[in-house]
Amino acid sequence: MTASIEDAYQDGNALAGPLREIFAVDMTAAEGRCASCGLTGPLASLRVYGPEPGWVARCPGCEEVLLRLVRGPQAAWLDLRGIVNLRISLPAEAEAAGA
Amino acid sequence: MGIISRGFRGRPRDEGVKLPPGQYLTHDFPVLSAGPTPRVRLDTWEFTIDTETGQTHRWTWRQLLDLPSETPTVDLHCVTKWSKLGTSWKGVSLDVLMEDVETTAEYALVYSYGGYTTNLPLQDLLDGQAWITYEYDGEELAPAHGGPARLLVPHLYLWKSAKWVRGIRLLNEDWPGFWETAGYHNYGDPWREQRYQGD
Numbered sequence: 001m002t003a004s005i006e007d008a009y010q011d012g013n014a015l016a017g018p019l020r021e022i023f024a025v026d027m028t029a030a031e032g033r034c035a036s037c038g039l040t041g042p043l044a045s046l047r048v049y050g051p052e053p054g055w056v057a058r059c060p061g062c063e064e065v066l067l068r069l070v071r072g073p074q075a076a077w078l079d080l081r082g083i084v085n086l087r088i089s090l091p092a093e094a095e096a097a098g099a
Numbered sequence: 100m101g102i103i104s105r106g107f108r109g110r111p112r113d114e115g116v117k118l119p120p121g122q123y124l125t126h127d128f129p130v131l132s133a134g135p136t137p138r139v140r141l142d143t144w145e146f147t148i149d150t151e152t153g154q155t156h157r158w159t160w161r162q163l164l165d166l167p168s169e170t171p172t173v174d175l176h177c178v179t180k181w182s183k184l185g186t187s188w189k190g191v192s193l194d195v196l197m198e199d200v201e202t203t204a205e206y207a208l209v210y211s212y213g214g215y216t217t218n219l220p221l222q223d224l225l226d227g228q229a230w231i232t233y234e235y236d237g238e239e240l241a242p243a244h245g246g247p248a249r250l251l252v253p254h255l256y257l258w259k260s261a262k263w264v265r266g267i268r269l270l271n272e273d274w275p276g277f278w279e280t281a282g283y284h285n286y287g288d289p290w291r292e293q294r295y296q297g298d
């Protein structure tokens with residue numbers, strides 16, 4: 001009933017740990033584009049609800065669901081259908097190869 | 100020694116309570132949210148049942164309150180492992196709402212203000228198993244707990260009891276809802292511990 005319950009979300013940095021379990025790089029810096037309104041920004045800028053029953057990250061512009069992550073005892077389910085694509089900064093390929 | 104150690108576990112009335120596997124007993128009412136709490140005005144609130152043939156049955160807030168109500172006392176089991184026993188509600192049985200609805204559909208997709216959805220077989224909504232509730236513990240249902248109105252279907256895990264319920268779509272094919280498409284079990288029977296897909 002109070003605003004604190006109503007807006008009980010965290011910022012997208014809360015996803016750093018859960019996504020680190022799946023991806024090799026820190027995903028909170030990855031830039032995503034909202035499939036619903038087109039707003040683009042890092043995952044860290046999303047409004048995140050959870051962790052239970054699952055992580056739900058919403059667009060700060062239109063509140064649509066961009067990402068869902070459910071962690072079961074033996075598997076994780078990741079749904080990214082609300083995001084058009086993710087731009088993930090990586091080292092140059094030659095660098096990564098150690099050349 | 101026996102006298103001292105007795106009483107460390109819960110209150111006396113909890114003794115001998117049988118819970119579904121993996122659940123623990125709680126006395127508060129935790130609020131889990133997957134989004135902002137919708138604020139629904141009662142003068143524009145409506146509840147609809149859409150059939151598989153495209154017929155729509157519609158109730159306003161006033162019409163819902165005018166229907167015969169029941170006051171079920173039920174146990175709640177959340178997939179996050181807490182159970183709360185003996186909760187009291189007031190609402191309209193789905194049997195009443197389905198009385199004039201002609202359907203041969205087998206599945207129901209429940210949808211809510213705010214965009215939440217959940218699915219279940221239609222038969223799980225009938226025969227005194229489900230209500231559209233608008234009071235909890237003698238008070239009007241708080242928005243945090245799904246008010247103004249919430250589906251109550253207590254024999255399944257609590258995510259099936261959709262908060263801020265807006266309508267039910269009757270379907271010939273099963274249509275998985277919000278958590279059912281994100282790894283949670285399609286049916287969600289707490290006594291068979293159907294938490295995740297594959298359980």
Ligand SMILES: [Zn+2]
Nearest residue numbers: 034037059062
């Ligand atoms: Zn958006």
